[in-house]
Amino acid sequence: MLGSIKLVLLLGIIYLCKAAEEDVLELTDSDFSSVISQYDTALVMFYAPWCGHCKRLKPEYAQAAGVLKNDDTPVTLAKVDCTEGGKSTCEKFSVSGYPTLKIFRKGELSQEYNGPRESNGIIKYMRAQVGPSSKDLLTVAEYEAFISKDDVVVVGFFEKETDLKGEFLKTADKMREEVTFGHSSAKEVLEKTGFKDNVVLYRPKRLQNKFEESSVVYKGDTDTYSLKAFIKENYHGLVGVRQKENMQDFTNPLVVVYYDVDYVKNPKGTNYWRNRVLKVAKEMTEANFAISDKDDFTHELNEYGMDFVKGDKPVVAGRDSDGNKYVMSTEFSIENLLAFTKDLLDGKLEPFIKSEAVPENNDGPVKVAVGKNFKELVTDSGKDALVEFYAPWCGHCQKLAPVWDELGEKLKNEDVDIIKIDATANDWPKSLYDVSGFPTIFWKPKDTNKKPVRYNGGRALDDFIKYVSEHASSELKGWDRKGNAKKDEL
Numbered sequence: 001m002l003g004s005i006k007l008v009l010l011l012g013i014i015y016l017c018k019a020a021e022e023d024v025l026e027l028t029d030s031d032f033s034s035v036i037s038q039y040d041t042a043l044v045m046f047y048a049p050w051c052g053h054c055k056r057l058k059p060e061y062a063q064a065a066g067v068l069k070n071d072d073t074p075v076t077l078a079k080v081d082c083t084e085g086g087k088s089t090c091e092k093f094s095v096s097g098y099p100t101l102k103i104f105r106k107g108e109l110s111q112e113y114n115g116p117r118e119s120n121g122i123i124k125y126m127r128a129q130v131g132p133s134s135k136d137l138l139t140v141a142e143y144e145a146f147i148s149k150d151d152v153v154v155v156g157f158f159e160k161e162t163d164l165k166g167e168f169l170k171t172a173d174k175m176r177e178e179v180t181f182g183h184s185s186a187k188e189v190l191e192k193t194g195f196k197d198n199v200v201l202y203r204p205k206r207l208q209n210k211f212e213e214s215s216v217v218y219k220g221d222t223d224t225y226s227l228k229a230f231i232k233e234n235y236h237g238l239v240g241v242r243q244k245e246n247m248q249d250f251t252n253p254l255v256v257v258y259y260d261v262d263y264v265k266n267p268k269g270t271n272y273w274r275n276r277v278l279k280v281a282k283e284m285t286e287a288n289f290a291i292s293d294k295d296d297f298t299h300e301l302n303e304y305g306m307d308f309v310k311g312d313k314p315v316v317a318g319r320d321s322d323g324n325k326y327v328m329s330t331e332f333s334i335e336n337l338l339a340f341t342k343d344l345l346d347g348k349l350e351p352f353i354k355s356e357a358v359p360e361n362n363d364g365p366v367k368v369a370v371g372k373n374f375k376e377l378v379t380d381s382g383k384d385a386l387v388e389f390y391a392p393w394c395g396h397c398q399k400l401a402p403v404w405d406e407l408g409e410k411l412k413n414e415d416v417d418i419i420k421i422d423a424t425a426n427d428w429p430k431s432l433y434d435v436s437g438f439p440t441i442f443w444k445p446k447d448t449n450k451k452p453v454r455y456n457g458g459r460a461l462d463d464f465i466k467y468v469s470e471h472a473s474s475e476l477k478g479w480d481r482k483g484n485a486k487k488d489e490l
Contacts, residue, residue: 021058021062023062023065023066023069023077024045024061024062024065024077024078024079025076025077025078025079026078026079026081027044027078027079027080027086027089028080028081028084028085028086028089029085029086029087029088029089030085032080032086032089033107035078036078036104036107037106037107038107039076039104039106039107040073040105040106040130041073041075041076041103041104041105041126041129041130042075042076042077042078042103042104042105043075043076043077043078043101043102043103043104043113043122043126044077044078044079044080044101044102044103044104045057045061045077045078045079045080045099045100045101046079046080046082046086046089046090046093046095046098046099046100046101046102047079047080047081047082047098047099048081048082048083048098049081049083050083051098051099053098053099054098054099056117057099057117060117060118060119060122061077061079061119061122062077063119064077064119064120064122064123064126065077067119067123068122068123068126068127071127071130073130073131075126075127075129075130082095082098093109101113103126103129113125115177115245116244116245117245118243118244118245120243120245121243121245124151124177124178124180125177127180128176128177128178129177133169133172133173133176133181134156134168134169134172134181134182134183135181135182135183136182136183136184137155137182137183137184137186137189138184138186138189139186139188139189140186140188140189140192143155143182143184143186143189143192143193146182147202148205149180149204150204150205150206151180151204152179152180152201152202152203152204152235153179153180153181153182153201153202154172154179154180154181154182154199154200154201154202154231155181155182155183155184155199155200155202156168156169156181156182156183156184156198156199157183157184157185157189157190157193157195157196157197157198157199157200158183158184158185158196158197159185159190159196159197160185160197162197163220164197164198164199164220165183165197167220167226167227168181168183168199168227169183171226171227171228171231174228175228175231179231179235195217197220198217198218198219198220199217199218199220199227199230200215200216200217200218201215201216201218201230201231201234201235202214202215203215203237206263206267206271207237207241209271209274209275209278211238211275211278211279211281211282212237212238212278212282216230216234218230232249235249236249236250236290238278238281238282238289239274239277239278239281239289239290239291240288240289240290240291241261241263241290241291241292242256242290242291242292243292243293243296244296244297250288250290251288252288252319252320252321252322252323253286253287253288253318253319253320253321253344253345254287254288254289254290254318254319255287255288255289255290255316255317255318255337255340255341255344256289256290256291256292256316256317256318257273257274257277257289257290257291257292257314257315257316257332257337258291258292258293258294258297258301258309258314258315258316258317259273259291259293259294259309259312259313259314259315260293260294260295260312261291261292261293261294261296262293270291273291273314273332274291276333276334276337277289277291277337279334280334280337280338280341283338284338284341284342284345286345287318287341287344287345291314294309294314294315301315301317303325303354303427304317304325304327304352304354305327305352305354306327313331313332314332315327315328315332316328316332316337316340317352318340318341318344320344320345320347323430323431324351325351325352325353325354325427326340326344326349326350326351326352327352328340353371353372353427354371354425354426354427355370355371355372355373355425355426355427356370356371356422356425356426357370358370358372358373359373362377364408365405365408365409365411365412365418366404366405366407366408366418366419366420367408367417367418367419367420368419368420368421369387369419369420369421369426369428370421370422370425370426371426371427371428374421374426374427374428374429377417377419378417378419378428378444379429379444379448380448381417382446383415383416383417383446384415384416384417384443384444384445384446384468384471384472384473385416385417385418385419385443385444386407386416386417386418386419386441386442386443386444386455386464386467386468387419387420387421387433387441387442387443387444387452388400388404388419388420388421388439388440388441389421389423389428389433389435389438389439389440389441389442390420390421390422390423390438390439391422391423391424391438391439392422392424394438394439396438396439397438397439400439400459403459403460403461403464404418404420406461407461407464407465410461410465410478411465411468411476413477413478414468414472414476414477414478415446415472415473415474416468416472416476423435423438423440432451432452433452434454440454441454441455442454442455443455443467443468443471445471445473446473447473455467462483465479465483466482466483467483469481469482469483470482470483
């Protein structure tokens, strides 16, 4: 009996997955133009079957397709295999990496897709691509249905043409990919709401709580406080639901509470913890607060030294205004969260620094920086330094390693440090050293008033020596400013 139930569940899951996949059109060179021209708005994913990013995107893409096809103004999602039947199509549209997403309107390429890669983000982004930027709400029923959406909505109420209405429509055009807008001049809607020349931000029912109003009114002083600024300030409320696609909305000082955040399967349990965070956020208005799903932010938790979050209780981490990281070591409670936030804002906490052990002996020609000695070895060393940020698994880094060692040996008697740091295992001042790939190399001048500069030259030994010779604060003993070896040093 139990086996039969499992089989039925398994078949149901397979059916749902297949149904979702079937919502995405599979196009080839032979039918791309004829099929895509049938749709007013279509999003096309150009992919390769072996591509890992494509594999991760596919289920999110399929889920978005199933939702968008049923909208009042539907959006069609399609895909093209660039390695098989769609080679010519991919070449035609200059596809050079996978996955590449492009938006088509009535068969013509309209624009690149630069939106999120999660289903909810895709849905929201593509809905903003169709129809007017603000929906005209003609009846009370339309208004009530609109503010019942499972998302934040902004509604403008206008009895007549005003400057506020002009500002509203301009803002809706600019923010259509981020926010859902509606407006009404219908007499019955204005009488129902009591608004005549206002803009109101409505929070979805799942996020409404006793600590803040479920709607916020913008009365319109566009000279000193723009509508866009009002929306940005109020969109997430006291405690926002922080996801990968909206991370940039949350600024420091920021306190994030991580747990099983799931408004689909467990809204009651999700709000149980969020309400406790809200209580603290209501009191500590100097900080920003958010909740994040611990599974979605595993990598971020790793950056705070948490490899695995046990139990049902949330864990807490945060950053101060300067971006320094902190971890709440005590068990989650309202009292502990309040104390942690106060101490973070008052500068009473010891920053968390992700770091390997400090080397016992660091006298070699190439010095090893780690999180705990970076300030001493690099920032405050009082010497020029050439710093390599590497990853152990990086092939280019492995190729550079013997050259880097030889460079250190050549310059061991100079007033310049050659340094390397494993960027996957250590923290460093990311505001000064922007590392987005490996290896990344920076020149750090001796003068603390000068900022580090990214090195973009060649990676042969002579290239490095010429660069250091030219940029060193004092001329090297063994090389002139052009990188030529001095005769008396030969």
